[in-house]
Amino acid sequence: MKKASILMILGALLLMGLFQFPLWNIMLGAPQYPEPLGMNIYIDGIQGMNEFDIQNIDGLNHYIGMKTIPKAIDMWEFEVFPIVIASMSIIGVIIGLFGYFGKVSHHWFLGWLLVITILGVLGMYDFNAWMIDYGTNLDPNAIMKLQNPDGTAMSYKPPLLGHQKLLNFDAYSYPRLGGYLMGAGMFLTFIAYFLGKKSKTINT
DSSP: OHHHHHHHHHHHHHGGGGGTSOSEEEEEEETTEEEEEEEEEETTEEEESSTTHHHHHHHHHHHHTOOOOOOGGGOTHHHHHHHHHHHHHHHHHHHHHHHHTTSSOTHHHHHHHHHHHHHHHHHHHHHHHHHHHHHHSOOTTOSOOOBOTTSOBOOOOOOSSEEEEETTEEEEEEEOHHHHHHHHHHHHHHHHHHHHHHHHHHHO
């Protein structure tokens, strides 16, 4: 159980990487931009991959009526997410310590994993909902008003995951290092649960 508890602690601590590294990235590439424009999405805000990326993206979006990239103070998520991540990391470490000293069973590891998984799914749902609003709730007085072949207004929503063509831009959306660290932490927690379960079976 001690090995399992150490993995539980390590898995929980990996969440803290989200305070240093971006969770997600959206990149826009087009022939007129030798270097693609990109946004790194952190749990406490959005930053451009290069110095003027956010400014350039906002300038492009202005023509088609899209909103400007929100600042940290504009979205409640950027205030809540750091609190949630820090809390879950601390709780995970405490559970791991209790497991190390035999105060809790491996079932607590699974419980923590289920909670962080649910929170992750809710976070992705919220992120996708924001992108839908960002890409479809356009200014009716925009300079450019483009339509689909069926006459409906064109959506500029970036993909949640993967690649999508937006006019002459190629939009890519993938996890970044913070997201991979979070995934690794969840995987270590699953291994911790499995080892804890196996240890209990051997001892009985």
